[in-house]
Amino acid sequence: MFVQKGYSLGIDVGSVSTNLVLVDDSGNLHYKLYLRTGGRPIEALIEGLGQLSENLLPGDRITAVGTTGSGRRLAxxxxxxxxxxxxxxxHAAAASAVAPDVKTIIEIGGQDSKIIFLQEGVPCDFAMNTVCAAGTGSFIDRQAARLGIPIAEFGSYALRSDSPVRIAGRCAVFAESDMIHKQQTGHSVEDIIAGLCEALVRNYLNNLAKGKRILEPVLFQGGVAANVGIAAAFERLLGVSLIIPKYFDVMGAYGAALLAHEAVVANGGTSKFAGLDCIKQDFSARSIDCNGCANMCEVVCIYSGNKKLASWGDRCGKHGKQ
Amino acid sequence: MRMRIGIPKGLLFPDFGGLFESFFLELGQDIAVSPDTNRRILDLGVGCCVDEACLPVKVFHGHVCWLRDNGDCDMIVIPRFMHLRENESICPKFCGLPEMVKYSVPGLPPIIGVPIDWSSAQGLRAWARAVASYLGCAKSDAYSALHAAVSKHNEVAQGYTVLSEPNRQSSRRDGLDGQSRATELAAPSRLSELTGSRKLENLTVSSNREFRIALLGHPYNVQDAFLNMNVAQKLARLGAAIVTDASVSETDVNREVASLFKKPFWTLARYSYGAAKHLYRTDAVDGIVYVSSFACGIDSVVVELIRDATDGLPLLVLKVDEHTGEAGIDTRLEAFTDLLRRRKTFGSNIPAYGKYISRGESAI
Structure with missing residues (x-):
């Protein structure tokens, strides 16, 4: 016997990972999927939706869909x-669902990092890294690859260090040359990695949290929260203990699902969702350099077959009109 | 001899370009003005300007390049602003701008780089005199051209007005009384009237806005819609009414900056700070968006001063640089307006940490 169940689907298409979650009406997470975007967000999302539909029971329905992440418009x-x-x-919505009294959220993803401050569950301030990606996941990814250490083990190396070396964390390029200097003078890999974790955290705090009071409870989420070395460095430098939510790696998708549910309920309960069969369509993205004026906007158009679904990137908005 | 004078539409052009235009026309010259900043102009500027300069300076270089290529100019004006107000300074790049451009942009016609001291009528007359002698015009013609240009400027100016009496006080925002006009959301931007460039006030007139945002920063960052990726329009689309520092009177700015621990040094920063603090104290805005060009030294100080003076008011600092991807700006503006909306829903005027506000069920 199947009970008809309605789920909200949350999709987070980030630079590094594409995450999908199914959340029931009470906010419980029933299914999560973490895939590498691999530079191909359309393929990653189709793959993800395919896997998701295989895991649905016959009576399950999707009653709301929300997207987030840098690929949110595409998705x-x-x-x-x-x-x-x-x-x-x-992220703020997800965090306050998990820990209603959360005051600070540290979120580090693939290409951006953010800090969000909340009061009574309402975001009251946030900061995001500027152009530089020195304090983010892709930087760790790159250094792990350079040292030939699987990213999953990277953090545990840091924990084995007794005396972290000082690495310049201001800039990813400087940090890398600094690491090479230290490695060539004979420091152990563990000490270098621990130093790198501290450098990254220092950079994060200097860039985003400068002059702000970090009040507990502090949630640490985003893909980098998997890195025990970074978490330890945060706790050491901040002098607070971090809460890492169970689903730290899909919190964006979880929040998108919650917000979608909220919006659909507010709008009378009907979702616009195209259905899981949408993955059978032939999606493609084409970019054009608009020559309408001297701005030469790079316009992206999303097609299903020959039908244009959406477009963006133009300053004047003429391409967005269907 | 009638000459064609090129006027680049960059940096302080929105403030003073109109005056230059009428001055040269009155003097019997022809003028060419570069178009609003666009991608091609940015690319031209980035291609020739020294790498360390800030984005608005690079954009200015681009305007000069455009005039060189398309303006058919006999001369190009590169204004060398020394002071806008007495005993205050603006960014030192303005004093060296003619040299900076001259040695970076090849193939330029002669440059009019005469220093301008805007803080006194005397200073302005000295400028007119020097320009006239450079162009081979009579001194008396220069004075009457200046007189006509200044009258015209003051008629329409929302920005820096020039007093014809040399009473040493350059008063800005002519016609405003000491009262704050911030509550009038249709605050005209002080820069746009002169030039017919983009008009921020068009975005702010709608009465039915969810919240009010002060859009602050150096005027060339705030007013150049290409450079700031159309931040005013984006905010308007997200439901915000926009207030600029032009809506705060000189008197109010003076009162606010008087409490600083020392006299402010930078004229433009003074207005940003004074406006921010006044709008905060009079509860006229729900948040501040500060547009800052990457590597601006003045901004790095002003932003912190504003943060200190507006405790608890949401402040978003947008750094603009050469990247043209708008996704980063969109994300921040969207998140910022979401934040303001949630604050409004769950109670206005949240102080900094410490006090509790009433709250519905769950926040999500």
């Missing part, structure tokens, strides 16, 4: 999402 156009939300709002 939103493909599935016809109810809500297309920025990462900050999504």
């Amino acid at each position: 939103g156009a493909m599935v016809n999402a109810d809500v297309v939300k920025n990462e900050i709002t999504a």
Whole structure:
């Protein structure tokens, strides 16, 4: 006997990972999927939705869809999402669902890092890294690859260090040359990695948290929260203990699902979702250099077959009109 | 001899370009003005300017390049602003701008780089005199051209007005009384009237806005919609009414900066700070968006001063640089307006940490 179950689907298409979650009406997470985006967000999302549909029971329905992450518009156009939300709002929503009294959220993803401050569950301030990606996951990824250490073990190396070396964390390029200097003078890999974790945390705190009071409880989420070395460095430098949510790696998607549910309920209960069959369509993204004026905008158009689903990137907005 | 004078539409052009235009026309010259900043102009500027300069300076170089290539100019004006107000400074790049451009942009016609001291009528007359002698015009013609240009400027100016009496006080925002006009959301931007460039006030007139945001920063960052990736329009689309520092009177700015531990040094920073603090104290805005060009030394100080003076008011600092991807800006603006919306829903005027606000069920 199948009970009909309605789920909200949250999709987070980030630079490094594409995550999908199914959340029931009470906010419980029933299914999560973490895939590498691999530079191909359309393929990653189709793959993810395919895996998701295999895991659904016959009576399950998707009653709301929300997308977030840097690929949120792309994903939103493909599935016809109810809500297309920025990462900050999504992460804040997810964190306050997990820990209603959360005051600070540290989120480090593939190419951006953010800090969000909340009061009574309402975000009251946030900061995001600027152009530089020195304090983010892709930097760790790159250094792990350079040292030939699997990213999953990277953090545990740091924990084995007794005396972390000082690495310049201001800039990823300087940090790398600094690491090479230290390695050539004979420091152990463990000490270098621990130093790198501290450098990254220092950089994060200097860039994002300068002059702000970090109040507990502090949640640490995003893909980098898997790195025990970084978490330890945060705790050491901040002098607080971090809460790492169980689903730290899909919190963005979780938040998008919650916001989608909220929006659909507010709008009378009907989702715009295109259905899981949408993955059978032939999606493609084409970019054109608009020559309409001297701005020469790079316009992206998302097609299903020959049908244009959405477009963006133009300053004047003429391409967005269907 | 009638000459064609090129006027680059960069940096302080929105403030003073109109005056230059009428001055040269009155003097019997022809003028060419570069178009609003666009991608091609940015690319031209980035291609020739020294790497360390800030984005608005690079954009200015681009405007000069455009005039060189398309303006058919006999001369190009590169204004060398020394002071806008007495005993205050603006960014030192303005004093060296003619040299900076001259040695970076090849193939330029002669440059008019005469220093301008805007803080006194005397200073302005000295400028007119020097320009006239450079162009081979009579001194008396220069004075009457300046007189006509200044009258015209003051008629329409929302920005820096020039007093014809040499009473040493350059008063800005002519016609505003001491009262704050911040509550009038249709605050005209002080720069746009002169030039017919983009008009921020068009975005702010709608009465039915969810929240009010102060859009602050150096005027060339705030007013150049290409350079700041159209931040005013984006905010308006997200439901914000926009207030600029032009809506705060000189008197109010003076009162606010008086409490600083020392006299402010930078004129433009003074207005940003004074406006921010006044708008905060009079509860006229729900948040501040500060547009800052990457590597701006003045901004690095002002942003911290504003943060200190507006405790608890949400502040978003947008750094603009050469990257043209708008996704980063979109994400921040969207998150910022979400934040303001949630704050409004769950109670306005949240102080900094410490006090509790009433709250519905769950926040999500």
